[in-house]
Amino acid sequence: MAAVQETVDRVRRIDVDQYRYGFETLIESDKAPKGLSEDTVRFISAKKSEPAWMLEWRLEAYRRWLTMTEPTWARVNYPKIDYQDLYYYSAPKPKKQVASLDEIDPEILKTYEKLGIPLREVEVLEGVVRPEGERRIAVDAVFDSVSVATTFQKELKQAGVIFMPISEAIREHPELVKKYLGTVVPTSDNYFATLNSAVFSDGSFVYVPPGVRCPMELSTYFRINERNTGQFERTLIIADKGAYVSYLEGCTAPQRDENQLHAAVVELVTLDDAEIKYSTVQNWYPGNSEGIGGIYNFVTKRGDCRGNNSKISWTQVETGSAITWKYPSCILRGDNSRGEFYSIAISNGHQQVDSGTKMIHLGKNTTSRIISKGIAAGVSQNTYRGLVTAHRKATGARNFTACDSLLIGDKCGAHTVPYVEAKNSSALFEHEATTSKISEDVLFYCVQRGLSQEEAVGLVVNGFVKDVLQQLPMEFAVEAQKLISISLEGSVG
């Protein structure tokens, strides 16, 4: 049997059934009644003790959503979602009022421990097992619909950085939330974003004041635990003039037979000379090897380079979800602003990925760069869909796009759908695309040098995605590298 065939067979056997985060935490939860109505929206808003303006904002979104239809243009197939058969709010039932981390339900803390997310900053601070030079990361942990813990609050406060659950920010910093919420992804933007606007329950809020370089990486960790529950988180990050922040997002969910909906919205705003670096390692449950279960990941992520000389950089490693529908984009409004999109999308088993980016050049001398690496194995379908556009006034707009696809086996598909529009004659757009199969000769070369078949595939794939891995913060890059090997080989390391 040919080497590639062996690899393909092995990948087919193990793949997604080896999902490591598929455990469930047994915990009592507080849920909204099943189904979606104005009452559900009011229930969520009341749970969060929101001001009246926020409820109004949600209701408006809900009413608009009723008039919209689900988009069908993506290259993904799934049975119709019954939106009345979902829970829209689920919170772990607090045993008592939580004042510090010690009072959080130990079951939840255990869950995050299992996931390898350090919530106990004491341990981190006192350096129990802390390799030298390791950077500290402030974590906001979101469990189903609510944020359960945010670490390093004090230290961030000293720097003037606001990092808190968005539900708290709505109460404590209404002026900032009002000013920015929905200005990048309006409530009317698209079906899933509108749904999110109506029912979002939590997520992270970050504000970095002028001239401040955020002293540590910020991170949010999303976990869906409850059955039949959608997760609709909302993240809003603002880097004021000359500010800088690096933000990381991670996600997992238990292994279940039914499909679960995840419809998040992320909005980023950079003012003059500011920079946001947003990194995601998405590892939602992808379903089993038969294609049963898994998360539907319908996410709207967009950044607005509102100020001159500002920069937004998206880096994503997508390995999970049954369906991924996600296009982290940049609106390059400020002159000389810059947008970047670095993506690794891996699909295996029955996964379907339709992901890419939009770079919308509005300001003068704006530049963007897109590096997309798609890897398809099993019977998965992997699509890159991208839009690069220069508007009339975007003199000197420049874009460079490189889309590379790697196929493992002969039952998967890779597709590239680039849209390019230049309405300004001075725009300079470059597009490169390649599709290749993992070659038998390369694998044989590696095994002749002593690598096992699995190690060889891992090595070749990691080489393929190297340009993107380099964009991730160090800790994340190591994590991502492991994750890539696992999702393709099952060599649980």
Place this chain on the structure above:
Amino acid sequence: MTALLEVKDLKVRVEDNEILHGLSLTVNPGEIHAIMGPNGSGKSTLSHVIAGKPGYEVTGGEILFRGEDLLEMSPDERAAKGVFLAFQYPVEIPGVATMNFLRTALNAQRKARGESEFSTPDFLKKVREVAARLNIPQEMLRRGVNVGFSGGEKKRNEILQMALFEPAVCILDEMDSGLDIDALRVAADGVNALRSPERAMVVITHYQRLLNYIVPDFVHVMSKGRVVKSGGKELALELEASGYAQFEDAA
């Protein structure tokens, strides 16, 4: 004495064509064997089957390595046991730094043999030493494996790995193809430096030229999937003068 490598009456087919029709070859430690023959005589097939490349079906005979059945082992097991194939066309692996590749491979082999992995400083020291001997600049080791390497650089990279892994049997598949005379001399010097009483080499080539630099103990002429004549190094010179045609009929 057990031979290092013993090929006995080997029959190999690819799809419906039998390529090797009962080939035998015995290689003892310290020996250098040259295998010569025209295109299509089965030279490369032999090297691939010894190394365990997929796609070949062994229909008869056996290959013993130190008395063990080599055909039962996976290609990576064979590598760990000390079988090394220097490829005629070494592949490129973009994004994987040569240095990283060398370390991953070396440690995989050591692990398979139950030896401890090299520490980073020890490994670096070893690579630098070997690279310097082969005239391989450090910059080349930072580049992707064989990416943008010239023909000569690719071959030197093969010899670098050979020197690093210290295999028991080295099979050199058409090492001279695509090399000019200077590059050939550098590569041959690298190979000669690895000659030792414990190590054997099988040098596969079309031309006698290579054998001026790597002087063999035995020369075998292959034609149509068999060894048709064996002799000392003078056989190579004889071939150079009279060509392969005389053997075509013998086969």
